[in-house]
Amino acid sequence: MAGETATDTDHITREELQLATRNHGMPLEALRNEVTPIGLHYLLIHYDIPAVDPAAWRLEVCGRVRRPLTLTLDDVRARPSVTRPVTMECAGNGRARLEERPISQPWLLEAVGTGEWTGTPLAPLLDEAGLDDDAIEVVFAGADRGVEGGVEQSYERSLSVDDARRGEVLLAYELNGAPLPPQHGFPLRLLVPGWYGMTSVKWLERITAVDEPFAGYQQAHSYRFRRDPDEPGEPVTRIAPRSLMVPPGIPDFLTRRRFVLAGDCHLEGRAWSGWGPIERVEVSADGGATWWDATLADPATEYAWRAWTTTWHAGEPGEYELCCRATDAAGNVQPAQPEWNVGGYAVNAVHRVPVTVTERA
Amino acid sequence: MAGETATDTDHITREELQLATRNHGMPLEALRNEVTPIGLHYLLIHYDIPAVDPAAWRLEVCGRVRRPLTLTLDDVRARPSVTRPVTMECAGNGRARLEERPISQPWLLEAVGTGEWTGTPLAPLLDEAGLDDDAIEVVFAGADRGVEGGVEQSYERSLSVDDARRGEVLLAYELNGAPLPPQHGFPLRLLVPGWYGMTSVKWLERITAVDEPFAGYQQAHSYRFRRDPDEPGEPVTRIAPRSLMVPPGIPDFLTRRRFVLAGDCHLEGRAWSGWGPIERVEVSADGGATWWDATLADPATEYAWRAWTTTWHAGEPGEYELCCRATDAAGNVQPAQPEWNVGGYAVNAVHRVPVTVTERA
Numbered sequence: 001m002a003g004e005t006a007t008d009t010d011h012i013t014r015e016e017l018q019l020a021t022r023n024h025g026m027p028l029e030a031l032r033n034e035v036t037p038i039g040l041h042y043l044l045i046h047y048d049i050p051a052v053d054p055a056a057w058r059l060e061v062c063g064r065v066r067r068p069l070t071l072t073l074d075d076v077r078a079r080p081s082v083t084r085p086v087t088m089e090c091a092g093n094g095r096a097r098l099e100e101r102p103i104s105q106p107w108l109l110e111a112v113g114t115g116e117w118t119g120t121p122l123a124p125l126l127d128e129a130g131l132d133d134d135a136i137e138v139v140f141a142g143a144d145r146g147v148e149g150g151v152e153q154s155y156e157r158s159l160s161v162d163d164a165r166r167g168e169v170l171l172a173y174e175l176n177g178a179p180l181p182p183q184h185g186f187p188l189r190l191l192v193p194g195w196y197g198m199t200s201v202k203w204l205e206r207i208t209a210v211d212e213p214f215a216g217y218q219q220a221h222s223y224r225f226r227r228d229p230d231e232p233g234e235p236v237t238r239i240a241p242r243s244l245m246v247p248p249g250i251p252d253f254l255t256r257r258r259f260v261l262a263g264d265c266h267l268e269g270r271a272w273s274g275w276g277p278i279e280r281v282e283v284s285a286d287g288g289a290t291w292w293d294a295t296l297a298d299p300a301t302e303y304a305w306r307a308w309t310t311t312w313h314a315g316e317p318g319e320y321e322l323c324c325r326a327t328d329a330a331g332n333v334q335p336a337q338p339e340w341n342v343g344g345y346a347v348n349a350v351h352r353v354p355v356t357v358t359e360r361a
Numbered sequence: 362m363a364g365e366t367a368t369d370t371d372h373i374t375r376e377e378l379q380l381a382t383r384n385h386g387m388p389l390e391a392l393r394n395e396v397t398p399i400g401l402h403y404l405l406i407h408y409d410i411p412a413v414d415p416a417a418w419r420l421e422v423c424g425r426v427r428r429p430l431t432l433t434l435d436d437v438r439a440r441p442s443v444t445r446p447v448t449m450e451c452a453g454n455g456r457a458r459l460e461e462r463p464i465s466q467p468w469l470l471e472a473v474g475t476g477e478w479t480g481t482p483l484a485p486l487l488d489e490a491g492l493d494d495d496a497i498e499v500v501f502a503g504a505d506r507g508v509e510g511g512v513e514q515s516y517e518r519s520l521s522v523d524d525a526r527r528g529e530v531l532l533a534y535e536l537n538g539a540p541l542p543p544q545h546g547f548p549l550r551l552l553v554p555g556w557y558g559m560t561s562v563k564w565l566e567r568i569t570a571v572d573e574p575f576a577g578y579q580q581a582h583s584y585r586f587r588r589d590p591d592e593p594g595e596p597v598t599r600i601a602p603r604s605l606m607v608p609p610g611i612p613d614f615l616t617r618r619r620f621v622l623a624g625d626c627h628l629e630g631r632a633w634s635g636w637g638p639i640e641r642v643e644v645s646a647d648g649g650a651t652w653w654d655a656t657l658a659d660p661a662t663e664y665a666w667r668a669w670t671t672t673w674h675a676g677e678p679g680e681y682e683l684c685c686r687a688t689d690a691a692g693n694v695q696p697a698q699p700e701w702n703v704g705g706y707a708v709n710a711v712h713r714v715p716v717t718v719t720e721r722a
Contacts, residue, residue, distance in 0.1 A: 011372035011374065011375075012373040012375065013372065013373070014372075014373065015617075016378075017373045017457065017467055017469065018469065018616075018617050019615070019617075020378060021381055021385065021386045021467070021468065021469050021471050022385070022386065022388045022471065024382065024383070024384070024385030024404075025382045025383065027383045027410055029409040029410050030543070037542050037543055037544070038399050038542065039399050039400035039404075039542050040410075040542075040544055041400075043385075046614050047611060047612050047614065048388070048390045049388055049390050049391065049401075051390075051393055096378065104615065107382065108378065108382050110382055110383065145611050146612045146614055147611065147612070147613040147614065147618075148613070148614040152620075181398050181399065181400050181401075182391070182398055182401070183388070183400055183401055247409075250408060250409070250508065250513070251408050251409055251507045252507065252508040252509070253408065253507055253508065253509040254376050254380070254464065254465065254509070256379050257508075259508060
């Protein structure tokens, strides 16, 4: 996030590789699963996974509140609970497809996953603490600590009071019916459905109401849309629409090129947006020159991806470029080409899958 | 595995990145865990994770046997079971540290993990099938299919009859007390403790006894030690010794450089070898010029890593290079520098961790 860029799209730096071998995307064949199995959901961890002793762990609710709270994990788990499938995506997904590429976690397209999260709504907890009238934001602090852009810090992000009080915002302690795995924020994380993953602070230990805008590194420096590194930029918030497909046929190990037998080919995938329900997914077999509509499954719950299917008539052997693109109820459509910004955020260009069609034996 | 190499150690190709964003290593802070949580164990998947319907799935035991068998998953699970912690490592771990680097999955150091695997011993099943006297090898075939080195194939590997009949070899259907996750071979995989991971065929569907050496791609071409691409080479088998440490202090997000406060610093890690128990782990704070012995935990079970700890007196602020190296009971010691071979296998040079020591406030 230090603002370095690379323009050689065929060569990734060693620093990017170090991040790519720690963090990982969701192999796209896992788009078959409505709920992503643990271990296939994407992961982005800025610093180290902290070792948290759940018996010693406490959640502090403090700052501009009338009744500061200190909760044990049992206290949190004893509160009313909700279980909800939520699609989460890294704000940097697609970054490594930019021609002028910010040097950071080099995501191609796989930084997504849908978890079935269980937790307790945040708003009633804020009500119990009693936000002071002058509280304008709520800051969420994790136990993970490191250095970024020369600044030593714990990972911290804020939400406006209105966003923090939205009904869908949870403090989550289970994923897919089991306690959070260490890498997903054990024992407790924030979960903000519809927003990019940087918002859903992991290893949560403190919630602080504040009376001025939070100016921490991850809020004021990172995760902002900028055309120029020196402008303040607009904050990255909700997830831009994206559709992805299960790559059809079989892959080449190294190139990941796909080989499909001539004939009818089933295509399937999922699409999502933080700005409204998915209303349309279109598919192309000629690199985006012509499109047809895929069939959408019944709408999923509000914050989970929506499945789509179609049949591609792969008649003639040869080279093809499959594409898919989603449109949401707010009218947002995936662009044909990646659109650049300094941090490489929300790069949601159409998914393109080169395929070689071969004769049936 | 196609034999391409790169000599620019600071630049990784896009094809390597595609593999690195799908597959992933174990973040080294997870060395804290005796058993690696699901989702942190390393993963190397040559093709795609296949979709296997467990109700329709069958295991065939066939070829040079007197009584071919067809087993359902319930049949396999009804057999005597064993649960055993086993440390598994990818044969290519360390490959991306070579100066002349084979173009393949670009592992730095993290391709390891220890699972608690539950399964049924293989030998009694082979006895039930009754190997013919002329059977010399047993071939294990997975459901995963792709193209590699121009050859369309299912993933297949063989063992000699003697190795296949060893008591520790299992057909595993659970990891850490739950059914295998899709990415670890659901519903059944081979597990060969002490050997590199390519041996433990995932998504197993067929076991074939054969009367001549198996010449499949993954046996005769890949996973062989070669100094020259045209020589046949020796097969890669057991795991060479390695020790790794939990990187101390806190990291820089991008460079992963570590920052440690001056004073006594607890160091911990784990070490393993497929050639015998770990007998010694040494630690250096000066890049390997001088070493001291770490304290080993009680020996773990035979095929799991062994924990080590020590204290580093980080007295003066400055730049340091921490190292650790293991010695096994067979007398194998980790080399100081990576040792090259065509495929980049078993590159087990000492672990080096650059650290900046800073003053306490």
